[in-house]
């Protein structure tokens with residue numbers, strides 16, 4: 420039995436020593452409800468994210484996508500429901516088990532959320548310093564490797580976030596999200612604020628990383644191009660619930676008024692005039 424096993428057993432007899440990331444369902448959300456005072460934002464959300472897929476999550480502005488994402492990563496406490504990460508219930512997990520689960524995911528917040536007083540290198544190394552005990556040399560080597568992975572040159576390592584373009588900030592934030600070799604990545608509007616070419620390149624990067632690293636990706640997005648080009652499946656949030664989930668072909672075939680307006684409306688690819 421390892422030291423981790425022993426410590427875990429002090430907290431909870433049934434706490435696992437490791438997370439079984441080979442399970443088919445990476446994330447399972449059931450009857451998730453979130454209330455703010457009298458406002459019910461999530462009214463019983465149900466969906467799965469399969470291991471290795473990119474799930475795009477859409478919904479009208481204010482529908483509750485950010486609330487859902489923040490609840491899934493433990494920043495908001497749900498009033499009801501469960502979130503399972505590779506079969507382990509996250510919402511009721513004890514502190515140490517939380518860490519066990521959090522070790523397996525990376526998060527890219529909407530605007531990158533880099534630490535402005537830290538260099539790119541320090542930003543990418545931040546999660547490693549928090550969770551791993553590595554030599555400074557190894558930390559530097561890993562930071563350089565992660566940066567290369569997201570298509571940035573080694574010169575970027577010593578830059579401050581204020582010296583980076585919006586696209587570079589997103590890439591550094593992605594490198595930081597990948598720092599702990601996560602199994603799951605949460606992306607909050609990854610292409611927002613990028614020009615169409617940079618957004619397309621970022622989509623390709625996500626797809627390439629998902630394929631090469633076998634990542635599971637949960638992505639909140641308004642970007643129809645991303646939904647068409649990188650998402651394996653799409654889930655739609657409306658009235659506090661998931662009203663549809665499936666591949667793009669299912670979305671395009673739906674006669675639900677909101678889905679029709681969103682995917683086949685003027686701004687959708689099908690409805691767009693050249």
Ligand SMILES: Nc1ncnc2c1ncn2[C@@H]1O[C@H](COP(=O)(O)OP(=O)(O)OP(=O)(O)O)[C@@H](O)[C@H]1O
Nearest residue numbers: 455458460478479480481482483484485486487641
């Ligand atoms: N901390 C909070 N306290 C109270 N209400 C909140 C809080 N966070 C979000 N809300 C409310 O929850 C609802 C959903 O907000 P949320 O930001 O999740 O929408 P969204 O779908 O992400 O929208 P957008 O696409 O515009 O980003 C909104 O009515 C918002 O005002």
